[in-house]
Amino acid sequence: MTIRFDDPNRPNSYIGRTVPRPNAGRLVAGRGRYVDDITLPRMVHVAFVRSPHAHARIGAIETGEAETLKGVLRVFTGRDLAEVCTPWEGKLLHLEGMKTPPQHPLALDRACWVGEPVVAVVGRTRADAEAGAALVEVEFEPLPVVTDIRTALDPDTPVLHEALGDNLCFRKANEKGEVDRIFAEAHKVVEASFKTARHTGVTLEPRVILVDWNAGDGEMTAHVSNQAPHMLQLLLAGHLDIPESRVRVVCGDVGGSFGVKVHVYPDEVATAAIAKIMERPVKFTSDRMEAFIGDIHARDHEATGRIALDESGKILGFDVDDWTGIGPYSIYPRTSAVEGLQVTNLIGGPYVFDHYRCRTSVVFQNKGICAQYRAVGHPVAVAITEGLVDKAAAEMGIDPIELRRRNLIADDAYPLTTAAGLKLEGLSHHRSLDALVEAMDYEALRAEQKALREKGIHRGIGIASFIELTNPSPFMYGIGGARISAQDGCTVRMDPDGSVVALTGITEQGQGTEAIMAQIVAEAVGVSPQMVRIVTGDTRVTPFGGGTWASRGAGIGGEAALQAGRAVRGQALEVAASMLQAKAGDLDIRDGIVVDAATGEERMALSEVGRVVYFRGDTLPKGLPRELMQTRHFITSNYPYAFTNGVQASYVEVDVETGFVKLLKHWCVEDCGRIINPLLVDEQIRGGIVQGIGAALFEEICYDGEGQILNGTMADYLVPMSGEMPDMIIRHVETPTEESELGAKGAGEAGTAGAPAAVMNAINDAIRPLGGSVTHMPFTPERILRALGTITD
């Protein structure tokens, strides 16, 4: 029996409805359990001495004074930990030519960025450990630094890792057609340079890890604020030489992650290594200052791009040269090349054209490590693409909506493979654009803009179409040799009273995984969501899975949950049919009752099935299957990725005297396939837009030429705050994927992917008549005035 998703009146119709989140009550009641809330017997704390230099040779390390301080238990250097922990290299085999040196939990010979952990001090309290850390003396001999992206490969730039020969981590060009000829002959070529600033995720809960080593059992338990528990399980096992089944990673409540918590961090591995050496629980809680220098950074791209068009405004091709600086090491195990790689895939993504060239150069520098952060590569690619499209529209005198209508891939053109090589199953660019134009009343807004312009008020409208990569297959990491699972699983178990427990490999970071899983399992089994208890984030009990990243939870984990729930339903009906002398196919389960499918007549409560199966199995025919616990795993196989699409619009007012931008309104129409919980999808989009606005207007980690970080507190690293956020209107188009019965794609990154470009285009639309434009994010008031020529010195 298939689910008739198009019928909202079908029985158990929980998929597609806004139902309350099962974990929200607990969290608002203050009963959340984050890692820092956990205290174990004999637990100690670790604090790190971090490098104050961007690049320095490590000489003598004097730990004597720290070791004798009251409250300090032990001090570890890189050499101490290297004895129990093997180093790692963030490389993927399919990224040809990629280089990165081995990285240790604590720096051995050289410190390569400000904030790199060098010495670990263990104390009875965090304060004791910090006091000890302050007494450790490290002899640093400063070395020449690499900070600039564009000159990183110049012959006179020092080489950061001598053994690698140069500062190039990875380079890839994606090319199709005859780019040089087309650009030489095109009616119109428009060019611009773009920058996306280095920023970071700023999770509300910082990274925290508490590791215990039980020498008796030979088992390690790590409570950690993380998005990918099974991945971490394998990596801790591998590097600390423990069988995988003897490493248990537990991710309870997680206070936001955004990609920050999907990587291997030296301070976290060091904590695990120390726990193993000391045979006792060790906790590391990153504080906010450590977060700015210790968490991954992202973006930091500089690019030049060109677009070619014919007389009619038809796009002929894109030609982009992208550069990105990733710090001194490629992140483990996902690598720091993926953001650049995504740019080479995603440029021009929504449009039809034949000629394509995009090269990315990923270079090393002495700054924090850059890695995957919400919407990896998308905001960069969308800003370049949509910045060029809008600039072309303006120069050709074509309305930006009209230019997009002429070039967006037709809604009936699928499946197809784009010039960049992306295989697309089914998108809805035109329907989405139509919905956007209607939602924002585009014509009226243009009229208002014009009328206000005459009064000296400068408003702008910016549009950004985009595609978003979701539901990744092993093509993303697995084929490169990384032990990162693209499949996911769910186990559903019916308890005797007919209530249900479901264990999923997808994790909850605050985004509502547990809510949608409860909805899916409830509908699949035929019980109300309140009767479903979801268990996430414990590698000892949840099916092996990938966790939360790349907008995969709903599409991959959701399908596994659906199938596992359907399997339990099937088993329950088989038992009920035997008890009722009926055919299983004539029965259904609705709200916990076995009913006659045709008439809806109630036949038996599920609790009766449970009672008989668990306590009076003797009354059932011998050999009758009665497995009220079922596990299903799901992996996508038709397409490497399920792309989604959408379009955003931003309406802004620029104060051309101060350069300040006021966000008046923001719209997003988005197609994530089947929507499981409309409210949660809307809030994913809104939250994503806010992070995108952060990129466009506020967030920037500043380094000086010596690699010293210049900001790094919440006072000078500006995150977007509610006071400045506009109203956001969210609409949906639904094009389910046919890879799965559920039909869900991802929705977690769409907001972040498109918002920076929409805001950029809106600002430029506002200031274009004054003869300026901005393409270097964030668009601070000062940068806007400089673009206008108001400030020159």
Place this chain on the structure above:
Amino acid sequence: MKASIGGYTRAETVSHALSLLAEANGAGRLLAGGQSLIAALNLGTTSGDMLIDIAGIGALRGARIDGNRLIIGALTRHADIASDPLIAEHAPLLAKAAPLVAHDAIRNRGTIGGSLAYADPAAEYPACAIALDATIILEGPNGTRQVAAQDFFLGLFETARADDEILAAIAVPMAADGERHVIREAARRSGDYALAGLAVVRRDGRHRIGAFALGDRPLLCEGAMAALDGGDIDGAVAALATDVDPTSDTQASAAYRRHLAGVLLRRIAIDLGVG
């Protein structure tokens, strides 16, 4: 980072606080609303302080009239400054400044005395105090001392208050009929410290301009004031550019801050109907 302090005592009265300060031998630090001090402790920029908590000294809280002056106790919180009817009537500049200071949660704890004593050059009240020609009232081992606001702020986080003194109150000349008070600032996000700001008082046709975030301390902008008195706005903006002395940081360059000051002054002139 964990804050590290040398000790904590709760002072019952001003004289108790003064004797605790004396006992601490230079290591004493007054804790009022804690909205700057606790952050500094958590950042590790100060440690080992003997904290003397004055937040419970009722005598230092609230506003009262004394002759032709409004006396505002040091412990009057930002939220009180914004809502107190006496302040709204007699020192409207402060009432207008308070909502520009930080966020609700901080305004519920932070005090005007703490802000004046801390002397952040980007803070609103110190510039208001200068524009209002206010007087800072200090209590010390040798009694009360009154210092003109203009002489109180000496530099970055530096004031004329001696280590053994408490800032007890600020005395503001009561606004006369027809007196105009305007404050404008440019801040990246609501509640942020300003990138540039001006507090202006027009009293008997004369202007006093206090600039904040435009130098290492709040600045009285005498060149701009004279031009504005003469109704010469272009002249005032030009003079302001040399009255102020901003620095560059990751938020804004000195050139941009100077430019902003000029824009704010023009807008204030329109508010005041000058020119």
